[in-house]
Amino acid sequence: MxxxxxxxxxxxxxxxxxxxxxxxxxxxxxxxxxxxxxxxQKWRNEFRAEISRLTAAIHELVRIEEHSKTLSEKVYIEVAKETYKDARESLTNIQLRLNPEHVKRKPESMEAKLWNAISKSRTDFAKGDLAATVVDCDKIREEAAPLLKMSGSG
Structure with missing residues (x-):
């Protein structure tokens, strides 16, 4: 037992x-x-913040550019310098979050579409097409949306 x-x-x-x-x-x-x-979720939140920061900077640069003819070069540089810095920093942060292989070799990928929209806004701004640059911000947000809905890996 x-x-x-x-x-x-x-x-x-x-x-x-x-x-x-x-x-x-x-x-x-x-x-x-x-x-x-x-x-x-952290990746999505940070990416969303960078897209917002970039498009806000673009809008501010357009506003500054619209009034640039009334400013001296020195004043223009002083007024725009911080906004240019913000735009460059956001642009870099966004670029570093995107898969470079998709951007270069997969033109239909979400990353490539977003980068193309960003590049178009830069080109339009450089050409002085401010109305198109503002419209480009909508396209940037539109192309960023699918990346924010996916898993969060860049």
Whole structure:
């Protein structure tokens, strides 16, 4: 009888250890999924902020450019310098988040479409087509939306 009792106790201890291990494993998987989800959400939030910052800077540069004829070159440079810095910084941050292979080799990819919209806004601004530059901001936001909806990996 003592052997049976010892076997039941051993079986119970092993069962408890297996169950505890199973729940620990489930907890580990859940924590990993939460960490990945948090990371993706952070990526989306930061990317959204950069797109917003870039388009705001573009709009501000258009506004400054519309009044540039009434400003001396020195005043224009002083007024526009911080906005140009913001635009360049956002542009760099966005570019670093995009997959360069997709931008270069996959013209139909989300990354390439967004980069093309950004490039068009830069070209239109450089040509002095301010109305088109403002419209380009809508296109930038439109092309960024699918990237914000995906998993969050650039």
């Amino acid at each position: 003592n052997e049976v009792a010892n076997s039941i106790i051993a079986y119970g201890a092993i069962s408890a250890a297996v169950i505890a291990g199973f729940f620990s494993f489930l907890n580990l998987i859940s924590n990993k999924e939460n960490a990945v989800s948090d990371s993706r």
